[in-house]
Amino acid sequence: MSVILETKKLQKYFKTPKGFLHAVEDVSLQIEQGETLGIVGESGCGKSTLGRTILHLLEPTGGQVFFEGKDITNVRGRELKELRRKMQIIFQDPFSSLNPRMTVGEIIGEPLRIFRVTRSREEYSRRISELMDLVGLAQRNINSYPHEFDGGRRQRIGIARALCLGPNFIVCDEPVSALDVSIQAQILNLLQELQAELGLTLMFITHDLSVVRHISQHICVMYLGQLVEKAPAKELFTNSLHPYTKALLSAIPIPSIHAKRERIIIKGELSSPINPGPGCRFASRCPHATDLCRETTPELRELGPNHFVACHLAGSAG
């Protein structure tokens, strides 16, 4: 397997009246061709910003992004437009990400028109029909408007639009968070089928840990802009090493009355990401924090095969 996407010390800061908000801080990760990489974290941890910075929907402040071995950190203009054919995004909210005044056919076909992919009207309509079949939308809906659909089918329209130009890498930004569980399962199955059929590589951003375990091969956990742990999906759930990951996992309510486990309640809430000082950002809430944690930022260390942790104490006796 080859690496399709890689980031090196990627940073994204936003300017605010109070100083710079460090939304993404030195994130280095790799995604292999054909796999699904899950990105989990709580609201405000920078997971969506990371996805958007990789896609050039936001310009990175520092660091590098490589796609298919090529440095795409500073691509502009025509080159960037060409890149869009290969990298796409599915948005969280299927209500606000579809133009209410365009029909389903127009929404799905818009990328074809922008990139002048199809040569004739027949080819254009045929491609739209193919895409609708692919995502399970009935042909009779081609002239309907987004408001006529429920959330699940609206999300299918968004998926068809993302697949339109035949991309090989798609960022899925919380694609099922706005949906009911029964619909959520349909969309997750659809994404997995499409991935197998088209050989897609997915970066799956979510706050839902059971969803991410189900769909990903590797998982990255983010906290306040930093990558704190990266591991194979199952390994993360059985053998998490970072104190934040442990607390996060223990906080998920399990739908069973026999699940007995110790809950680690972490006190307090996220500290401010504006002009953060040095040191581990989780230190203020971490039950094991020492002076070292408050003074120096921990680097990612490989403590098991493919299992990386950014914690001074992980692996040692503590």
Next chain:
Amino acid sequence: MDNNEVLLKVSNLVVHYETHKAVVEAVNNVSFEIRGGETLGLVGETGAGKTTIALAIMSLLPKNTGRIVQGSIELGGRDITSLSAREMRAVRGRDVSMIFQDPMSALNPVMRVDAQIAELIRLHRHVSRLDAARQAQEILKKVGIQPERAGEYPHQFSGGMKQRVVIAMALACSPKLLIADEPTTALDVTIQAQVLDLIRELKDASGTSMLLITHDLGVVAETCDRVAVIYAGEIVEYGTLEDIFDHASHPYTKCLFATIPSLDKDVERLQPITGPAVNSADLPEGCSFCGRCPQAREICMTHDPSQVEVAPGHLVKCVLAEEGLL
């Protein structure tokens, strides 16, 4: 409150929303009881009628469209559906109070949080301004908001802290019944864990009963004593935690469990519930779940089953139960 006494008794409740285009049958013949100190979970998907039931109990249905067509809601033995608006105002906040899903829209953005709580206390108790302010500070302290922050405005708090303020407000007059409508849906998991623990602690300390509305079966497993699974405005299954989690009988309940990705088991494919969600403005003649039910038969299309007690206290509304096939 005595633990065996029935605090809230909802019988045969029917609520319709009427517009000039259609009548939406949001709640159809729902009955349940909550005893003193007990927590009942109301589980279902979007549009199942969970919030409508809560609003009917609070008498907060939208004035021009929502209407209780039939049924009674008894709180401590008194039917509150027939109370006047004025009498209901005295009940709301003192006997029953509600925690809403979105804490931002439940708070007044231009009023300090301690003042909002003091206002509520003065409305229901004859105390001086000073006493009300002191009581407000005390209850805020109980939910973990320090006195130096009590004088701040809602926008100065984070989501989790705002929900704490809302909880403080709901519990300020020690109500007998607390209705929590998706209290943690807008919160992150670690904050959700804090808030659920807080609600549980305060509830146990004061002996308050609770109606918890949620779509998250994990939250139900951790908080409730009894569960009502609701689909298209009807309770399709009702029982203790054990009945629902270990002996789920209604096909819809089973489907709900099958759609959730597991945290410790590997599942190749999830089993989604197929078919379109039911339209409450146009309910089918027979069982309302039959269009999506994997076990549906011909009789389900025309025959609307009644609730059957499959085990003591465990009610199932399904043709299969009627025929003793479960």
